[in-house]
Each structure stands twice: as C-alpha cells, then as structure tokens.
Amino acid sequence: MSSKRTGDAYVDDKDTLASAPETNTIEEGVENIQTNAQFWAILITLVGQVFAFHKCFWQGLCWMALGGHYVIKSRDKFEDLEVWIQDHRGKATKIEYMHHDKPNDGLGLRLCPTANQKPEFEKRLEQTKTLTSKIKGTSFKIGEAWTALKVYVFYQR
Numbered sequence: 602m603s604s605k606r607t608g609d610a611y612v613d614d615k616d617t618l619a620s621a622p623e624t625n626t627i628e629e630g631v632e633n634i635q636t637n638a639q640f641w642a643i644l645i646t647l648v649g650q651v652f653a654f655h656k657c658f659w660q661g662l663c664w665m666a667l668g669g670h671y672v673i674k675s676r677d678k679f680e681d682l683e684v685w686i687q688d689h690r691g692k693a694t695k696i697e698y699m700h701h702d703k704p705n706d707g708l709g710l711r712l713c714p715t716a717n718q719k720p721e722f723e724k725r726l727e728q729t730k731t732l733t734s735k736i737k738g739t740s741f742k743i744g745e746a747w748t749a750l751k752v753y754v755f756y757q758r
Contacts, residue, residue: 631659634661642686642688652686654696657686658696658699660700660703680698704720704721729750732753
C-alpha cells in the first residue's frame with residue numbers, strides 16, 4: 602500500500618510528502634521526494650515566484666513490519682543519498698539532508714518525523730522560564746497572567 606498524498610501547501614511554507622510502497626527501495630522513496638519537490642519548484646516559477654532552495658531540506662523515514670507492528674527502520678543509508686532541484690534556468694541545487702530526529706521549524710512548531718515532541722517541549726519550557734523571569738516581581742490578576750501566557754508562550758513562533 603502506498604500513500605497518494607504528495608504535499609501540503611501553506612501561504613509561506615510547503616511540506617512535500619512522498620512515499621514508496623513497502624516492496625520498493627529507499628532510493629525510490631528519495632527519488633519520489635526529488636520528483637515532487639521539482640514539480641513544486643516548477644509550479645512556483647509558473648506563477649512568477651522564487652523557490653528559496655537555501656531554505657529547503659529533506660528528511661527520510663522508513664518503516665518495516667515486525668511482529669504485527671511497524672517499527673522505524675535504520676536510516677544510515679540516507680546520509681549517502683542526495684536530492685537535487687533545478688531552477689527555471691536549469692541550475693541544479695543540492696537540497697540538504699536533515700536527520701529524522703532533528704525538528705522541522707516549518708510553521709513555528711518543532712516537529713520531528715518520528716513524532717518526537719521533546720524539542721517542542723524544550724522550546725516551550727525555555728519560553729516559559731524566560732517569561733516568568735521577566736514577570737516574577739509583578740502582581741497579575743488571573744486573567745492578565747493567562748493573557749501573558751497565551752501571547753508570549755502558546756502563540757509565539
């Protein structure tokens with residue numbers, strides 16, 4: 602079974618998802634990533650915009666069936682694989698690989714493909730510590746404290 606979903610587009614951010622059926626190789630999955638990213642670069646150019654290749658990276662994650670469950674397969678081979686995208690003039694740029702445990706800061710959340718939430722937790726904890734150190738000598742009503750928490754911790758990007 603393979604996923605037909607190939608991308609999520611946002612106003613100023615784009616995540617491309619590519620997949621290969623279980624019977625295919627890691628290399629084919631990376632090839633699919635490159636193909637989908639190239640299509641996106643072409644679409645961006647067609648509407649007169651610029652694709653910022655220097656802001657791009659790719660991550661890979663493989664799963665294998667083991668005892669009725671899916672487990673993450675070794676990703677050592679990804680470091681040796683490359684993704685290249687061409688601009689509208691034909692100049693190819695290598696897209697940097699980012700390890701699967703490193704978070705994607707995409708839309709302000711620190712998310713990892715492995716669903717590891719520790720980087721997001723650490724970011725929010727640090728924001729909370731910073732905020733509390735700034736307001737520790739201040740007396741807030743409960744509503745004011747809640748507003749400060751929402752504005753400076755929960756919704757801060």
